[in-house]
Amino acid sequence: MMSNQRVQLNVRITKETYQKLDEIVAYYQENVKVGRIYKGDVLSDIIEKSHEIMEKQKSRQRS
Template identity: 65%
Template sequence: MSEDKRIQLNVRIANETSKKLDEIVEYYQQNTKLGRIYKGDVLTDIIEKSYDVMKKQQNANKKF
């Protein structure tokens, strides 16, 4: 994850979504050896992985 330039996002999410994010953060915390894991780190990881999947799908669709 790039640490050079960061912005703050202020978003409203459903309470249930927030609880799910808390569970995901806890999962990351238990299954990584990186030290303290923050919600922003988890969201960044999820977004980057989703972006990679999207790009692969776009490239696969271009081949047909």
């Protein structure tokens, strides 16, 4: 279950990584019709999807 609680995350990334994030946010903005898309929303989505993939791989390894 997702919580609406927010945590401030301050990180340093390379300029190239930041530019890639801007490109991803622009892509989301063009292809997701739910209003304004924020970098935090995109990062949360990427982390959630990566976590799901990781959990599936872990469960396969245990089988």
